[in-house]
Amino acid sequence: MFLEKFGPTQIQRLDENLNGNKFYIKRDDLIPVSFGGNKARKAVLFFNDIFSKGADCVVTYGSSSSNHCRIISNIAASKGLPCYIISPLENSSQTFNRKMVQIFGAKVILCPVSEIKDKISEQLEVLKLQGYNPYFIQGGGHGNLGTQAYVDAYNEIKAFENNTGIHFDYIFFASGTGTTQAGLICGQIINGDDKRIVGISIARKNPYGKQVVLDSVNEFLLNKDIEKIKLDDIYFFDDYVLDGYGSYNPSIIKTIKKVLIQNGIPMDSTYTGKAFYGMEEYVKKNEISGKNILFIHTGGVPLFFDNLEALMN
Ligand SMILES: *Cc1c(COP(=O)(O)O)cnc(C)c1O
Numbered sequence: 645m646f647l648e649k650f651g652p653t654q655i656q657r658l659d660e661n662l663n664g665n666k667f668y669i670k671r672d673d674l675i676p677v678s679f680g681g682n683k684a685r686k687a688v689l690f691f692n693d694i695f696s697k698g699a700d701c702v703v704t705y706g707s708s709s710s711n712h713c714r715i716i717s718n719i720a721a722s723k724g725l726p727c728y729i730i731s732p733l734e735n736s737s738q739t740f741n742r743k744m745v746q747i748f749g750a751k752v753i754l755c756p757v758s759e760i761k762d763k764i765s766e767q768l769e770v771l772k773l774q775g776y777n778p779y780f781i782q783g784g785g786h787g788n789l790g791t792q793a794y795v796d797a798y799n800e801i802k803a804f805e806n807n808t809g810i811h812f813d814y815i816f817f818a819s820g821t822g823t824t825q826a827g828l829i830c831g832q833i834i835n836g837d838d839k840r841i842v843g844i845s846i847a848r849k850n851p852y853g854k855q856v857v858l859d860s861v862n863e864f865l866l867n868k869d870i871e872k873i874k875l876d877d878i879y880f881f882d883d884y885v886l887d888g889y890g891s892y893n894p895s896i897i898k899t900i901k902k903v904l905i906q907n908g909i910p911m912d913s914t915y916t917g918k919a920f921y922g923m924e925e926y927v928k929k930n931e932i933s934g935k936n937i938l939f940i941h942t943g944g945v946p947l948f949f950d951n952l953e954a955l956m957n
Pocket of ligand 1: 681682683714784812818819821822823824825915916924942943944
């Protein structure tokens with residue numbers, strides 16, 4: 645696999661007119677690396693770092709539905725690097741992502757979620773003792789490189805606006821570790837823009853969820869001569885988390901089915917479908933109308949197929 649720089653992802657109009665708003669979607673699900681998504685955008689930067697540091701194996705963390713783990717293990721396999729996935733026992737079903745991790749030959753190490761941290765340190769130590777130079781990637785591609793990936797995406801959005809004259813008032817997307825959100829916010833700060841960047845939490849509750857986004861923003865902007873932002877400047881909403889990571893309700897399934905039929909775009913109930921539903925509810929609740937709204941499709945296409953049965957009713 646050649647990790648060449650890919651072009652800007654497509655931004656297209658959605659057939660959706662809630663409250664007279666115009667909706668657009670940025671197709672990061674079509675990033676041309678291992679089924680795409682925000683984890684692919686981040687992974688390309690992480691692997692450049694891996695090669696520049698001369699690391700020779702990769703350790704990361706994620707559940708069985710993790711898109712991040714699929715992509716990291718795919719690229720690692722293509723480069724001949726051994727890959728270790730530390731994964732919580734509590735969240736371990738035979739998803740398509742997990743099956744693909746097996747195809748890529750990564751070693752999945754299961755342990756209770758409370759022991760994950762120790763297990764990661766232990767695995768890194770074992771590899772060093774064996775003479776390896778391991779590289780650790782935080783779950784979901786969290787960290788400055790992950791943030792950089794969405795500063796890049798923000799710049800693509802700016803270029804689209806400049807080319808078309810369309811100005812987006814809002815950007816919505818699924819927020820997990822908050823890295824995608826931190827990158828978009830940093831991109832906005834660097835560009836001196838005024839859009840409202842709204843992360844729909846897929847698991848974390850506030851104030852923790854918000855705080856992590858702010859910490860990532862501050863970490864990225866450290867040493868840059870830029871005015872800092874406050875917790876109140878971060879729009880991270882936990883109203884649509886339901887019972888936490890992976891949980892969904894019939895309204896989310898209805899939303900996914902509607903977007904699939906109307907636009908031919910697949911979404912999943914853990915991330916993008918939940919966020920799209922959250923966006924619609926937010927738009928209704930806040931009576932937003934007549935605006936240009938951009939939704940970022942952050943990927944997760946294999947999860948769409950895990951959900952197919954639920955969509956059939
Ligand atoms: C990981 C993931 C997210 C969340 O991204 P973060 O940068 O962790 O907030 C959103 N959508 C999909 C499809 C993902 O796989």
